[in-house]
Amino acid sequence: MSVLTDVTRSTIGKKLLNGLTGLLLCGFIVAHLVGNLLLLVGSEAFNSYAYTLHNLGHGALVPIAEVGLVILFGAHAASGISVALTRRRARPTGYEKKANAGGKSHKSASSTSMIITGGVLLVFVIAHVAVFRGGFLAPREYAEVMINGRATHDLYALVVDWFNQAPTVGLYTVVMLLLGTHLRHGFWSAFQSLGATNPKYMPIIHNVGIAFAVIMTFGFLMIPIYIFLFVDPVAGSTMIGG
Numbered sequence: 001m002s003v004l005t006d007v008t009r010s011t012i013g014k015k016l017l018n019g020l021t022g023l024l025l026c027g028f029i030v031a032h033l034v035g036n037l038l039l040l041v042g043s044e045a046f047n048s049y050a051y052t053l054h055n056l057g058h059g060a061l062v063p064i065a066e067v068g069l070v071i072l073f074g075a076h077a078a079s080g081i082s083v084a085l086t087r088r089r090a091r092p093t094g095y096e097k098k099a100n101a102g103g104k105s106h107k108s109a110s111s112t113s114m115i116i117t118g119g120v121l122l123v124f125v126i127a128h129v130a131v132f133r134g135g136f137l138a139p140r141e142y143a144e145v146m147i148n149g150r151a152t153h154d155l156y157a158l159v160v161d162w163f164n165q166a167p168t169v170g171l172y173t174v175v176m177l178l179l180g181t182h183l184r185h186g187f188w189s190a191f192q193s194l195g196a197t198n199p200k201y202m203p204i205i206h207n208v209g210i211a212f213a214v215i216m217t218f219g220f221l222m223i224p225i226y227i228f229l230f231v232d233p234v235a236g237s238t239m240i241g242g
């Protein structure tokens with residue numbers, strides 16, 4: 001009996017951690033999307049933004065944020081996998097049904113596939129950071145751009161080159177749709193894990209989750225598709241500022 005209580009308690013703790021880290025990651029992707037939308041404005045706007053970001057706090061803010069992101073992604077993935085495994089083991093006892101009881105059933109396809117979409121997203125994030133942050137497999141060498149008299153790397157050109165390739169755009173389209181599926185269920189589920197179980201607010205949270213997932217999916221999707229259709233690979237370097 002006491003073993004069962006310990007298991008339940010630790011599952012609740014992991015769900016809390018999963019919900020909290022999930023919502024913090026939602027905050028990150030909102031900020032990331034807003035910054036990335038400058039890719040639609042052009043080279044000057046995006047490279048200046050990236051330059052400013054990397055120089056915040058005398059260059060210390062981005063590395064600190066990166067450590068925070070690694071912790072967030074790691075804790076979110078580990079707690080998610082652990083809760084899913086516990087739930088799977090407990091399924092024959094009817095725990096699953098009980099956990100999802102209460103009004104309209106939200107046990108949709110996205111609920112059961114959270115672990116799969118989450119796994120794909122984790123692999124995506126690692127490859128994505130290696131390519132865009134680390135310059136791994138860069139399509140060519142880039143001349144530096146001058147921003148406010150300082151040379152910095154041409155991140156805009158790197159992104160534009162990648163999104164001028166149909167396979168990259170195809171891959172991003174699939175992954176962004178999976179991100180939408182993950183967010184659609186995850187947003188609502190996070191609030192539930194954090195104790196927002198009042199039947200009055202559940203439909204509202206559910207609908208906000210759907211709206212959030214749709215906005216994030218289309219926001220992120222717009223970027224590769226727009227670049228693929230309307231932006232030519234950038235040649236040479238640009239001078240920005242004095």
Ligand code: HEM
Nearest residue numbers: 036050062066069125128129132133159179220221223224
């Ligand atoms: C079309 C969609 C996206 C574009 C164009 C994009 C673009 C970029 C770029 C250019 C960087 C490098 C930033 C820098 O060096 O300052 C970056 C980093 C990153 N992106 Fe994305 N991104 C997209 C979607 C996503 C999504 C959906 C996620 C998460 C689910 C994500 C997570 C990250 C992370 C964690 C980093 C590393 C941040 C850092 O190290 O500072 N990105 N992205």
